[in-house]
Amino acid sequence: MNKRDFIKLVNGNEYKLGVKVGSKVDLEFDLLMKYFEALGKKYNPDFFIDEMDIPVFEKLFYYFTQNKIWCSTNNININKGIMLVGGNGVGKSTILRLFTEFFGMGKLKYYSMSELGEKVSRDGLSTLDAINFSRAFVIDDVGSEKESMYFGIRTEVFNSILMKFEHKNFPAYKPDEEGLISLISNADKETTRLNPSKPARIYASTNLCLDEFEERYGKRVYSRMAGFFNILNFPTRTDKRALLANVV
Incomplete structure (x- = not known):
């Protein structure tokens, strides 16, 4: 060959x-x-790979190459998405772009949480209808959004995204009269996680550590987030941009 x-x-x-x-x-x-x-x-001209971050790259490598044995041994679920957790300037956004584009994810839609929060405050939750929850997408900088208020009603944007994703990709089931399982959802089997060949996953990044995340969003959202993501922590919170700053 x-x-x-x-x-x-x-x-x-x-x-x-x-x-x-x-x-x-x-x-x-x-x-x-x-x-x-x-x-x-x-x-990003300032991008470089810190040796201390190699374990994160290694996990992403085996996740995206779908190495089931390695991932199972290292507590990574290949059917979940990825949440990169690290401080400012560690390169989370660039790293997500490198892996998703190289491994054939195509030109994924990238959404800024701060921008989504502003749009929801201005136009309501209908803003989120622009997201195709049947396809993989990236949410950058979760936790950077301000509290969204639409006509005086407080809206937690990230939780709304997770709920819409859950509704689209995990439709409800119930036994029918013959004891069989019937799908009671209008979800499209061809484009949801019901069909593993076309998985819908969320890839995201956040500057919040897990304790800060739970404090920011509450236990319920934290639990839902944990159900959708493999959470990968950067071992260092060193700001690479700050290291390269020209201080005179």
């Missing part, structure tokens, strides 16, 4: 990522990290 190096280009430079045998690509983690560090600078 034809075997050749799997190579990608960044700014005209070649990066070997592994070996391609037929239609299958065997990626090497260390080589992919070198490529991602170069590619990340196209999104």
Whole structure:
């Protein structure tokens, strides 16, 4: 079978990522990290991979390559989404973009929580109807949104997003008269997590540590969030942007 190096280009430079045998690509983690560090600078010139963050990249690598054995051993559910938890400037947004785009997720829709919060305050929860909850999408900077008020009614935007996602992707079931299980939802089986070949998942980032998250949103939302996401904590909260600041 034809075997050749799997190579990608960044700014005209070649990066070997592994070996391609037929239609299958065997990626090497260390080589992919070198490529991602170069590619990340196209999104953010200050981007670099901190050695202390390698465990997070490793978990993302095996999650996106759908390595069921490794993920199961390391308490990662490949049917859930990803919530990256880390301080300002650790590179969460860039890292999510690198992995989702490289592993064939396509051009995912990216939503800023602060912008969604402002839109809900102005136009109401109908703003969220623009999100296709049957497809994977990314929410950046969860927790940055201000409290949304629409005609004096307080609305928790992140919880509303999770509830809409849950309704679309986990429709209700009930026994029918013959004791069989009947679907009682108008959810589209072709585009929801009912069909694993076309999974709907949320990828998100937050600056809040888990205690801050629970304090900000409450136990109920925290519980719902934990049910939808693999929560990956950055071991360092070092602000990489601050490290590169020109202080005179």
